[in-house]
Amino acid sequence: MKCFDCQKELSCSNMLVRHLRLVHGYLPGKNLRLKCVQTGCGYMFGTFSGFRKHLNTKHTEYIDQEVDTDVNVNSVGEAVIANVDETATTSDVDVTATCELFRNSNRSTLDMCATAVAQLKAAGLSQSTVNSFVSTMEEVVSKIHSQAKDAALQCLSPQDTENKNSIEQSFQKLENPFTPLNSEAKRNKHFTEKWGKVEPIEKVLGTRFDSRRNKTTGTYDQVIVTDKFAYIPILETLKSIFQNPELADMLKPRHMTKEGVYADLRDATYFKESPLFSVEKDSLQIQLFYDDFETANPLGSKKGIHKLGAIYFTLRNFPPIYNSSLINIHLCALFHAQDIKRYDFNLILEPLVNDLKVLETEGLKIPMFRHVIRGTIVQVTGDNLGLHGLFGFVESFGARYCCRFCLLEKARFQTVFCEDDPDVVLRTVEMHAQHCQTIQTDPTLPHIYGVKRSCLLNSLQYFNTATNFSVDIMHDILEGVAQFEVKLVLRYILQEKLLNAEQLAGRIHAFDYGYNQQRNRPPRVKLLDGSNDLGLNATQSWCLLRNMPLLFGDLIQTDDKYWHLLLLLLQIVNIVFSPVLSDGMTIYLKHLITDHHRLFKQLFPTINLLPKHHFMIHYPRNIRNIGPILHMWCMRYEAKHNFFKRQLKSFKNITKTLAKKHQSCMAMYQESFTKERLTLGPGKMVALVELKEGPEIASIFGDVTSVFSAKWIKHHGTEYRCDLIICTEVAFEMPVFCKIKTIAVKDDSVLLCGKLMETMCFDDHYHAFKVRLHPDRVVKVLDINQLCYFKPFDVQMKYGTTDFSNYIVPYCHFMQTC
Secondary structure (H helix, E strand, O other): OEOOOOOOEOOOHHHHHHHHHHOOOOOOOOOOOEEOOHHHOOOEEOOHHHHHHHHHHHOHHHOOOOOOOOOOHHHHOOOOOOOHHHHHHOOHHHHHHHHHHHHHHHHHHHHHHHHHHHHHHHOOOOHHHHHHHHHHHHHHHHHHHHHHHHHHHHOOOOOOHHHHHHHHHHHHHOOOOOHHHOOHHHHHHHHHHHHOOOOOEEEEEEEEEEEEEOOOOOOEEEEEEEEEEEEOOHHHHHHHHOOOHHHHHOOOOOOOOOOOEEOOHHHOHHHHHOOOOOOOOOOEEEEEEEEEEEOOOOOHHHOOOOEEEEEEEEEOOOOHHHHOOHHHOEEEEEEEOOHHHHOOHHHHHHHHHHHHHHHHHOOEOOOOOOOOEOEEEEEEEEOHHHHHHHHOEOOOOOOOOOOOOEOOOHHHHHOOOOOOOOOOOEOOHHHHHHHHHHHHHOOOOOOEOOEOOOOHHHHOOOOOHHHOOOOOHHHHHHHHHHHHHHHHHHHHHHHOOOOOHHHHHHHHHHOOOOOOOOOOOOOOOOOOOOOOOOOOOHHHHHHHHHHHHHHHHHHOOOOOHHHHHHHHHHHHHHHHOOOOEEHHHHHHHHHHHHHHHHHHHHHOOOOOOOHHHHHHOOHHHHHHHHOOHHHHOOHHHHHHHHHHHOOOOOHHHHHHHHHHHHHHHHHHHHHOOOOOOEEEOOEEEEEHHHOOOHHHHHHHHOOOOEEEEEOEEEEOOEEEEOOOEEEEEEEOOEEEEEEEEEEEEEOOEEEEEEEEEEEEEEEOOOOEEEEEEOOOOOEEEEEHHHOOEEEEEOOEOOOOOOOOOEEEOOOOOOOOOO
């Protein structure tokens, strides 16, 4: 059997698997990819067991009943000399190679067991459960070793004492792989040696008196409590990141800027005018995120007791497709949310700022670069409440000055809908410094123009909170404005008696949202309560908003102003959720937001616009300063919270416990990180002559006669399957769609093959593209890395009509970029 890596021939499936483990260092994990290359077979596997089973069932002609005992150890590097009689005549070189083989085999087995134990810890199992599992497995392996030794000794005659002694000595050298992992201290030591994890450091915030119940007397005593938080040194984390060559290679700038087009932070004004980033193109662009989350999710009076605050960071040097992976979202600090009320937030920021000052001045030495790499914070993102608390602004959005971008009074939010209005005074670095100075001079003042205190981040050389342009469209739009306005439109449908409440709920429940959105379909919405939302999460809100025209468009007249308000919001959403924008689109966005807010006040004069409506007027300028604001949203950061929520916790020192668990898991996953994130679904090998797209596939893949045809794949977390729609290009300001019919895979290359679709028009009333299969049945083959927009679409239809036209609902604005 042939090794797909080095093309060496092995005698059987077990020898091939051992060769891959010992010679090439393949270990089980998320990124394990094993390829069968026997007789042109191209099946891919993610486990050794599946790979071995395939070899033993599909390629039986290669299986040997007996392992060849005369294999040269030096050439193969993994054969065990089974004939004991020949051991005495084996050369010293062969003995040395065999001993080295045993050491490598033991080490490989130990690494596999360590990875398995680390994955159990990452899944949230308690320390006692992990200890019990390791102890049980230690006994199991010990019993297997004992049985194997007894079986080997029984094969020898009682008089063959020499060979019996050799076998017993060999088994004594065979280590139990779970013994070095049978305690928490041993496991931590092994994980640190194997993966080099960055240990969290406990920092003291201060001391205070707290009431604690005395179990003996039953009374409450005043005790001194020392409040601490866990800080993970960012400089050490950066060093550990770039130990992986693939991650270090991604640091090299590859993005090519295009005038007037915003696809990345590098295209925007903030980057181009930065005294650091504009000069040192490979400097580290650190994006911070801050948010609070519940670890126990209790109800009632104990809610908030175990609420934690977390500061994460990502490197904007990496493409967004890699930063969406939770492996590339790193922990900076973990603290009790209640401590923010007791102490100054700057105490938590202090160790981080000290490290960042070193990074700004002295820099970091990375092996692949000859020069020192400097860096600093490029932007800080989070929800509005979190950013206001971090930056020192008022945390009440009922305050007179509650906008961190301008000095417009809240009462004027209902009449001023554009930054161009002369009443809108934008905050500047100098203005913010003056406000902070005034507060420090007179501490009796509650705040000055919405500023409560200075932020320690402003002591950095290359960052200031006044030039932080990040906004979160997840909280502003999906959990704020969208649900607020969709609720008003649905109430309008009920008031006009177009539907009753049960019919409306029935439509939302029965509508076909398509395969992509089946997990995000909205449940029963809240319409008659007094809240401003529908009771949906962000993805459910996005799903309902995008499909509102197809759901209810048949009931509404084309000139209905309430419907026009919804369509204006959809146009705004498509622009702000776009990964690529132009200067012209930011100007168009400004006018859309102005028209939308003005129409809202005309239709609902007694209802106030939300503060989130006001934040939207700053979106166009923010896009010109930092590029697409989609890359700033909180969705992936908040997904990171799930790691801490699912862990079994000791609440005695929860921040340190969770931080240590997180760092162990990050070290494990980071070591095996690869840029190729491809998961294959079931499929089969297909000859190119059997495919209509065969000639096109051959012209791309080269000299191949067959490919692996998968039913579905996941590429960087996005699922593609047959009958889904992809956007291949944008021509004449209209997207060109293609219906996937075949997914062809060769090694790590993927081609999406299908039939071209004709985009007939964009139906404004239904806010969707009307499409049909191209009458000429044009075949299209596209490399998955060349997709114009990476998300696939579903073909959908309007609700409750006899019109069987097909529609594709957009999730962003399609723009021709080349």
